[in-house]
Amino acid sequence: LDAETAAATFEGFAKLGAALGASFAAIGAGMGIGKIGAAAMEAIARQPEASGDIRSSMIVSAALIEGVAFFAVITCVLVLFV
Amino acid sequence: LDAETAAATFEGFAKLGAALGASFAAIGAGMGIGKIGAAAMEAIARQPEASGDIRSSMIVSAALIEGVAFFAVITCVLVLFV
Amino acid sequence: LDAETAAATFEGFAKLGAALGASFAAIGAGMGIGKIGAAAMEAIARQPEASGDIRSSMIVSAALIEGVAFFAVITCVLVLFV
Amino acid sequence: LDAETAAATFEGFAKLGAALGASFAAIGAGMGIGKIGAAAMEAIARQPEASGDIRSSMIVSAALIEGVAFFAVITCVLVLFV
Amino acid sequence: LDAETAAATFEGFAKLGAALGASFAAIGAGMGIGKIGAAAMEAIARQPEASGDIRSSMIVSAALIEGVAFFAVITCVLVLFV
Numbered sequence: 001l002d003a004e005t006a007a008a009t010f011e012g013f014a015k016l017g018a019a020l021g022a023s024f025a026a027i028g029a030g031m032g033i034g035k036i037g038a039a040a041m042e043a044i045a046r047q048p049e050a051s052g053d054i055r056s057s058m059i060v061s062a063a064l065i066e067g068v069a070f071f072a073v074i075t076c077v078l079v080l081f082v
Numbered sequence: 083l084d085a086e087t088a089a090a091t092f093e094g095f096a097k098l099g100a101a102l103g104a105s106f107a108a109i110g111a112g113m114g115i116g117k118i119g120a121a122a123m124e125a126i127a128r129q130p131e132a133s134g135d136i137r138s139s140m141i142v143s144a145a146l147i148e149g150v151a152f153f154a155v156i157t158c159v160l161v162l163f164v
Numbered sequence: 165l166d167a168e169t170a171a172a173t174f175e176g177f178a179k180l181g182a183a184l185g186a187s188f189a190a191i192g193a194g195m196g197i198g199k200i201g202a203a204a205m206e207a208i209a210r211q212p213e214a215s216g217d218i219r220s221s222m223i224v225s226a227a228l229i230e231g232v233a234f235f236a237v238i239t240c241v242l243v244l245f246v
Numbered sequence: 247l248d249a250e251t252a253a254a255t256f257e258g259f260a261k262l263g264a265a266l267g268a269s270f271a272a273i274g275a276g277m278g279i280g281k282i283g284a285a286a287m288e289a290i291a292r293q294p295e296a297s298g299d300i301r302s303s304m305i306v307s308a309a310l311i312e313g314v315a316f317f318a319v320i321t322c323v324l325v326l327f328v
Numbered sequence: 329l330d331a332e333t334a335a336a337t338f339e340g341f342a343k344l345g346a347a348l349g350a351s352f353a354a355i356g357a358g359m360g361i362g363k364i365g366a367a368a369m370e371a372i373a374r375q376p377e378a379s380g381d382i383r384s385s386m387i388v389s390a391a392l393i394e395g396v397a398f399f400a401v402i403t404c405v406l407v408l409f410v
Contacts, residue, residue: 012095015096019099020183021183022183026110029190030114031194048132068193068230069150075183167254189268203288221283289370
């Protein structure tokens with residue numbers, strides 16, 4: 001096992017990690033935003049006149065999850081190019 | 083194991099990761115958007131007159147999940163070509 | 165196994181860890197903020213007139229999770245460049 | 247396996263540990279603060295007039311979790327630089 | 329495997345252990361303080377006039393978990409420097 005071989009091997013592991021990492025971040029976003037969105041639907045059905053408040057709170061909390069998940073996927077893309 | 087062999091091996095792992103990663107991202111999107119869509123159906127059934135509000139909130143939250151999941155799949159495609 | 169080979173190998177593990185670490189942080193943020201957001205939706209549906217109080221408490225607690233998760237992702241990016 | 251090789255190898259394991267450690271700390275904070283925040287939302291919905299008391303208790307207990315989680319992430323950053 | 333090599337190798341495992349140990353301590357604190365905080369929120373919602381008693385009991389029991397978790401993280405930091 002010389003240096004060139006090892007470099008080729010590690011690139012395989014790094015790419016494997018990048019692909020799986022990006023998809024785990026998508027699972028995290030799906031779990032989190034899914035819960036929030038489902039609760040928002042039920043809340044609008046119970047109080048249709050508060051739908052503006054509910055929608056803005058939904059977007060704020062979903063955007064917080066979105067921010068972390070997107071940054072995680074970008075980290076995985078960085079792994080490919082660094 | 084020389085460098086050429088290792089390069090061939092790592093490409094196998096990278097492709098494996100890309101394929102599994104893309105499918106995990108699809109699982110994440112399915113779990114998340116599935117919950118939101120199911121809740122939206124029930125909500126429209128309970129309050130048919132609020133269906134416009136419910137539909138627009140559903141599209142916003144589903145689009146947030148879609149964005150992360152899509153970007154994750156694109157990262158997996160990138161793994162194949164970089 | 166000489167020093168250069170080992171250095172090439174360790175970089176692979178470090179990159180694998182960075183990609184998986186960033187995505188686990190996103191899963192943590194999704195789980196935590198998802199719970200808070202879903203509870204906030206239900207709370208606004210039950211007490212629409214307290215939506216201001218609920219939203220500000222939601223943002224405070226979600227921001228605490230966001231802070232740790234973001235710092236964890238940044239640590240993972242640091243791993244790539246240090 | 248000589249000393250230089252081992253030093254290069256251990257750096258890989260240390261970086262892997264730092265990345266995973268930071269993300270596990272974020273999962274811990276997400277689980278803990280998520281539970282507290284969700285309970286606080288429900289509590290405000292049940293007793294809107296006690297929202298001040300509830301919010302201050304929420305911030306105290308969430309800050310305790312935040313403190314440990316942040317210190318753990320900083321320990322992981324220390325691992326990279328020491 | 330001579331003495332110098334072994335020293336370099338053990339340092340890698342020690343750093344890996346320090347990072348993971350600190351994050352497991354944070355998970356423990358999150359699980360414990362999270363349960364206490366969530367129960368305190370519900371208790372204040374049920375008996376708002378006892379909020380002083382509830383908050384002080386919450387702080388005492390959460391501080392006990394905090395103390396152990398913090399000392400565990402400090403032990404992990406010590407691992408890096410000793």
